[in-house]
Amino acid sequence: MNPDRKLIKGVVCGIRVEEIEEKLMQDIRYLDKLVDELARGKSMKKILRKV
Numbered sequence: 001m002n003p004d005r006k007l008i009k010g011v012v013c014g015i016r017v018e019e020i021e022e023k024l025m026q027d028i029r030y031l032d033k034l035v036d037e038l039a040r041g042k043s044m045k046k047i048l049r050k051v
Contacts, residue, residue, distance in 0.1 A: 005030045007048045012036065 005027070009018055012033045020026040037047045 001027060001030075004048055005034075008033050010037075 006018075008030050010016070010033055012029045015029070017026060017029045017033055020029055034047060038044075
């Protein structure tokens with residue numbers, strides 16, 4: 001998994017991905033969020049919200 005995945009913020013299925021405590025479920029939701037945003041046509045730069 002990419003270490004930058006922690007930069008993905010937002011809500012998936014009504015749950016904020018950055019607030020999920022179980023690491024495996026959080027990784028799954030990061031991937032889910034990434035796929036959803038890419039399907040909507042957003043660029044990786046906007047999804048990752050580089051600081």
